Amino acid sequence: MADFTEEQIRRYSRHIILPELGGKGQKKISDAKVLCVGVGGLGSPNALYLSAAGVGTLGLIDMDRVDVSNLQRQIIHSTPDQEKLKVQSAKEKINALNPDVEVVTYTEKLSSKNVKEIVAKYDLVVDGCDNFATRYLVNDACFFAKKPNVYGSVFRFEGRATVFDPRSEASPCYRCLHPYPPPPGEVPTCHEAGVIGVLPGVIGVIQATEALKLIVGIGRLLVGRLLLYDALDMTFREVKVPKDPGCPLCSKHPKIKGLIDYEQFCSGV
Amino acid sequence: MAEKKHLDIKGEVCPYTFVKTKLALEGLSSGDVLEVVTDHKQAVTNVTRSCEAEGHDILSKEQLNENDWKLTIRKK
Numbered sequence: 001m002a003d004f005t006e007e008q009i010r011r012y013s014r015h016i017i018l019p020e021l022g023g024k025g026q027k028k029i030s031d032a033k034v035l036c037v038g039v040g041g042l043g044s045p046n047a048l049y050l051s052a053a054g055v056g057t058l059g060l061i062d063m064d065r066v067d068v069s070n071l072q073r074q075i076i077h078s079t080p081d082q083e084k085l086k087v088q089s090a091k092e093k094i095n096a097l098n099p100d101v102e103v104v105t106y107t108e109k110l111s112s113k114n115v116k117e118i119v120a121k122y123d124l125v126v127d128g129c130d131n132f133a134t135r136y137l138v139n140d141a142c143f144f145a146k147k148p149n150v151y152g153s154v155f156r157f158e159g160r161a162t163v164f165d166p167r168s169e170a171s172p173c174y175r176c177l178h179p180y181p182p183p184p185g186e187v188p189t190c191h192e193a194g195v196i197g198v199l200p201g202v203i204g205v206i207q208a209t210e211a212l213k214l215i216v217g218i219g220r221l222l223v224g225r226l227l228l229y230d231a232l233d234m235t236f237r238e239v240k241v242p243k244d245p246g247c248p249l250c251s252k253h254p255k256i257k258g259l260i261d262y263e264q265f266c267s268g269v
Numbered sequence: 270m271a272e273k274k275h276l277d278i279k280g281e282v283c284p285y286t287f288v289k290t291k292l293a294l295e296g297l298s299s300g301d302v303l304e305v306v307t308d309h310k311q312a313v314t315n316v317t318r319s320c321e322a323e324g325h326d327i328l329s330k331e332q333l334n335e336n337d338w339k340l341t342i343r344k345k
Contacts, residue, residue, distance in 0.1 A: 009289065016288050019322075023291065024295060
C-alpha cells in the first residue's frame with residue numbers, strides 16, 4: 001500500500017477513489033511544489049484548494065499586508081488579519097486546513113534579481129498577480145526555466161485563464177498574447193476599474209484545477225486556449241491562442257534574452 | 270510469478286473499504302491476487318462493483334462466518 005497515514009487515506013479518499021487519480025495521483029500531488037505568485041483575489045482560492053488537495057510544498061509570494069478593502073474578494077484573509085502580512089495570514093489558514101502542506105513564504109518584491117532562484121525551487125507557477133511588471137517577469141522566468149505557468153486575471157466582471165507550458169514546443173507564452181506591456185497610465189488601475197468579489201473565486205479555482213491536472217498529468221489543459229468568463233452574461237468563451245512565430249520571447253529568433261524589470265503599475269488584464 | 274496478498278479491512282466502512290482495497294491493488298502487479306476480508310456487508314457489493322469498474326476481476330466472494338466475507342480480486 002502506498003505510504004499514506006490513516007488520516008491521509010481519509011483526508012484524500014475522494015481523490016484516491018477517482019480512477020484518474022488513485023493513490024498514485026495523490027502521491028504526485030503530495031510530492032508537488034507549487035509557487036503562488038500573489039495571495040490576493042486569485043491567490044486565495046488557489047492557495048486554499050491546492051492546500052486542501054494536499055500539495056506538498058506551497059510557496060507564497062506577496063509583499064502586501066491585509067487591508068479591509070481586500071476582504072470583499074480575498075477569502076483566505078479575515079477581518080482580524082488586517083495589517084498582517086498576506087503570506088503570514090495565508091500560512092495560518094493553510095496550516096489549519098492541512099498540516100501536510102509545507103508553506104514557504106516570501107515577502108520580498110519579485111524582481112529579475114530573485115525570480116530565477118525562487119522559480120527554480122518549484123514544479124509550476126500559478127500567477128495570481130495584479131500588475132504587468134510581475135506578470136511579464138513571471139512569464140519570462142517560467143519560459144527560461146521551462147516551468148508551466150498557470151495564468152489568470154480579473155477585471156470588473158470579466159476573467160481570463162490559460163496555461164503556458166514552455167516544456168511544449170507548441171505552447172504559446174504570455175508575450176504571444178501581449179508582446180509588450182502597455183505604457184503606464186494607459187490602463188485603468190484596480191481601484192479605478194473595480195472587480196466583482198466572486199470573480200477571482202471562479203478564475204482562481206480554474207487555475208487550481210489546471211495546476212492539479214498538470215501535477216497529476218491528466219485531462220486536456222488550457223494550453224493554446226484562452227478561457228474568457230463574463231460574469232454579467234454568465235458565459236464562457238474560448239479563444240485559440242497560437243504560438244506567435246514573431247514572439248519577442250518564445251519564437252525561434254527572440255528579441256528578449258534576459259529578464260526585464262518593468263515599472264510597477266497595477267492592472268487586472 | 271503472480272503474487273497473492275492478504276488485506277484485512279475489518280472495522281472499515283464504505284468508502285474506505287474500497288479506498289484501502291484500491292491502494293493495496295496499486296501496490297501489486299498485473300495478474301497478482303488480493304484477498305480482502307471485510308465485516309462490512311455492503312462492501313461485498315460496493316467493493317466488487319468499484320473494482321470491476323476499474324477493470325479488475327473478482328475471482329470469488331465467500332462468506333467466512335456470520336460477520337466476515339472474503340473477496341478474491343485479480344489485478345488487471
